[in-house]
Amino acid sequence: MSLQNPVFIPGPTNIPEALRKACDMPTIDHRSAAFGKVFRPALEGVKRILKTATGEVFLFPSTGTGGWEAAITNTLSPGDTVLAARFGMFSHRWIDMCQRHGLKVQIIETPWGQGAPLAAIEAALRADTGHSIKAVLATHNETATGVRSDIAGIRRAMDAAGHPAMLFVDGVSSIASMPFEMDGWGVDIAVTGSQKGFMLPAGLAIVGVSRKALDAMESATLPRTFFDFRDMARTYAAGGYPYTPAVGLIAGLARSVEMLEDEGMEAVFARHHRLAEGVRRAVAAWGMRPCAATPDLFSDTVTAVVVPEGCNGTDLVKLAADKYGMAFGVGLGEVAGKVFRIGHLGMLTDVMVLSGLATAEMCMADLGWNVRLGSGVAAAQDWFRGSVPALAMAAE
Numbered sequence: 017m018s019l020q021n022p023v024f025i026p027g028p029t030n031i032p033e034a035l036r037k038a039c040d041m042p043t044i045d046h047r048s049a050a051f052g053k054v055f056r057p058a059l060e061g062v063k064r065i066l067k068t069a070t071g072e073v074f075l076f077p078s079t080g081t082g083g084w085e086a087a088i089t090n091t092l093s094p095g096d097t098v099l100a101a102r103f104g105m106f107s108h109r110w111i112d113m114c115q116r117h118g119l120k121v122q123i124i125e126t127p128w129g130q131g132a133p134l135a136a137i138e139a140a141l142r143a144d145t146g147h148s149i150k151a152v153l154a155t156h157n158e159t160a161t162g163v164r165s166d167i168a169g170i171r172r173a174m175d176a177a178g179h180p181a182m183l184f185v186d187g188v189s190s191i192a193s194m195p196f197e198m199d200g201w202g203v204d205i206a207v208t209g210s211q212k213g214f215m216l217p218a219g220l221a222i223v224g225v226s227r228k229a230l231d232a233m234e235s236a237t238l239p240r241t242f243f244d245f246r247d248m249a250r251t252y253a254a255g256g257y258p259y260t261p262a263v264g265l266i267a268g269l270a271r272s273v274e275m276l277e278d279e280g281m282e283a284v285f286a287r288h289h290r291l292a293e294g295v296r297r298a299v300a301a302w303g304m305r306p307c308a309a310t311p312d313l314f315s316d317t318v319t320a321v322v323v324p325e326g327c328n329g330t331d332l333v334k335l336a337a338d339k340y341g342m343a344f345g346v347g348l349g350e351v352a353g354k355v356f357r358i359g360h361l362g363m364l365t366d367v368m369v370l371s372g373l374a375t376a377e378m379c380m381a382d383l384g385w386n387v388r389l390g391s392g393v394a395a396a397q398d399w400f401r402g403s404v405p406a407l408a409m410a411a412e
């Protein structure tokens with residue numbers, strides 16, 4: 017018998033049975049009309065999830081990191097300046113990638129646990145009177161700290177400064193789980209992957225591109241071949257693909273969008289908020305707090321739990337894996353050991369979340385932490401009992 021607990025890492029997420037089946041398909045000839053039947057619904061579906069009517073979507077056999085690379089190499093030239101705040105491992109890695117590509121990165125160092133600093137971004141753009149900043153990079157949901165940034169606010173800051181830079185957003189751990197408005201927020205490139213909110217295996221970089229970014233592509237000179245949007249756009253127009261597509265994953269993506277839309281995107285976002293709130297109530301009952309500094313920054317997809325002085329979050333993650341076969345996320349970079357992370361995105365219910373909280377408590381007790389068994393679970397139970405959506409009640 018194969019026994020398998022759900023995972024509570026913030027990606028890759030649990031894969032619904034229906035999506036495993038959707039990915040499992042016989043080989044088709046991707047140069048035949050059969051491919052279009054799989055491909056078109058996936059592209060159109062992703063556009064609806066990103067909320068873009070005017071942008072294009074490109075799907076690369078890659079991961080979110082490849083999506084970052086596609087964003088910068090298609091639109092920028094060596095020596096260009098980009099503006100980015102660094103407040104966690106993922107914002108850091110995108111900055112590092114830009115530097116390795118020969119871009120100048122104007123970095124706004126921001127404490128981990130904070131989000132994108134709107135006033136500092138606006139000030140930096142106002143000071144850039146020569147418009148040397150070509151793009152602003154923003155991590156919508158910093159998965160290392162469980163911090164959600166205000167992307168609409170960044171757009172407002174850019175507009176207030178009257179700055180023409182493009183806005184590139186890493187939405188890898190937010191898109192399809194938390195509200196995202198590509199057109200509404202004036203996002204020029206939105207990046208995600210298949211293995212988080214879309215609940216699929218890893219293997220696709222999903223990239224939304226605005227008209228403005230497509231225009232920038234024509235004069236950008238950073239080297240790119242595999243990730244070249246121009247090859248994608250040209251072959252998509254002819255119903256094809258520049259190389260061998262990950263057909264199974266693309267079929268899974270179309271099915272994923274269908275599942276999300278069947279639930280209803282507002283209901284998906286509300287479910288993530290409810291689950292996150294249950295986790296946060298448990299954290300408070302343990303006498304701990306999220307790494308995110310203030311409630312407006314709380315992520316609905318991942319909570320980085322700050323552990324008490326003298327405790328090590330990585331010990332909990334290791335014990336949970338070794339003793340109980342359950343996966344939580346370790347602290348990364350500056351917060352290594354100081355936090356452990358509970359991922360609460362994708363295919364999860366309140367009942368599943370309770371199992372994760374209960375396991376975390378068993379680990380805390382095993383490690384001798386000063387936490388009473390059941391305290392966090394009870395707080396989450398109280399919240400879930402009182403917040404069951406009307407639809408679920410009616411179905412009883």
Ligand SMILES: *Cc1c(COP(=O)(O)O)cnc(C)c1O
Nearest residue numbers: 079080081106157159188189209
């Ligand atoms: C997971 C993640 C990434 C990296 O994506 P990969 O698919 O692992 O390359 C980037 N940014 C954020 C915010 C993430 O959560």
